[in-house]
Amino acid sequence: MSTNEFVRSRWFMPLFCLFLGALMFAAFAIGDNVGQGAISLAIMAALGAVFLLGRRSETLRGLGGPGRDERWAMIDLRATAVAGTTVMIAVIAGFIVEVARGEDGSPYALLGAIGGVTYVAAVAWLRARG
Amino acid sequence: MRNEVRTLRTARGLSQQQLAEAMDVSRQTINSIEKERYTPSLPLAIALARYFDTTVEEVFHVDE
Numbered sequence: 271m272s273t274n275e276f277v278r279s280r281w282f283m284p285l286f287c288l289f290l291g292a293l294m295f296a297a298f299a300i301g302d303n304v305g306q307g308a309i310s311l312a313i314m315a316a317l318g319a320v321f322l323l324g325r326r327s328e329t330l331r332g333l334g335g336p337g338r339d340e341r342w343a344m345i346d347l348r349a350t351a352v353a354g355t356t357v358m359i360a361v362i363a364g365f366i367v368e369v370a371r372g373e374d375g376s377p378y379a380l381l382g383a384i385g386g387v388t389y390v391a392a393v394a395w396l397r398a399r400g
Numbered sequence: 401m402r403n404e405v406r407t408l409r410t411a412r413g414l415s416q417q418q419l420a421e422a423m424d425v426s427r428q429t430i431n432s433i434e435k436e437r438y439t440p441s442l443p444l445a446i447a448l449a450r451y452f453d454t455t456v457e458e459v460f461h462v463d464e
Contacts, residue, residue, distance in 0.1 A: 328428050339424070339426050339429050340429070340440070340441050341428070341429040341438050344438075
């Protein structure tokens with residue numbers, strides 16, 4: 271099975287959810303909070319089960335992998351742009367509020383800088399690729 | 401984008417699912433193309449035209 275076939279298989283998203291859950295569990299366990307880690311792992315496992323079992327829904331199939339095709343790639347691209355724009359608006363708003371409170375604007379300034387630099391770098395890279 | 405996909409498909413007695421499998425896309429994508437809600441990529445438009453043994457211009461119409 272190629273990487274692309276695996277990503278489009280019904281197993282990718284459930285396994286990815288389990289991987290993220292295990293990562294969260296490990297992080298919480300390192301921070302001496304195993305209980306919260308177990309809850310996070312259970313939530314991610316439940317989400318993975320929804321992706322695995324929710325095969326009748328086009329939305330779940332598209333989010334999970336099996337239903338992906340070029341139309342879904344376009345939907346994914348636009349949804350990512352909406353989510354990214356929303357996060358950047360929230361970061362800018364948070365920065366302004368923090369500065370108005372007399373704080374130094376962290377961590378919003380750093381997050382905004384990462385977002386801005388990443389956007390400009392991506393534009394330059396994608397332009398160079400044609 | 402206006403297109404003749406539904407006309408061509410039904411003329412050949414194909415279901416949306418059969419055409420979707422032939423094009424390696426989902427049935428919903430074929431449905432969206434037929435309802436003119438989704439404009440397919442150039443490779444998919446060419447594949448559809450070849451499948452129906454015609455040209456892209458005969459399948460898809462750009463309103464001037």
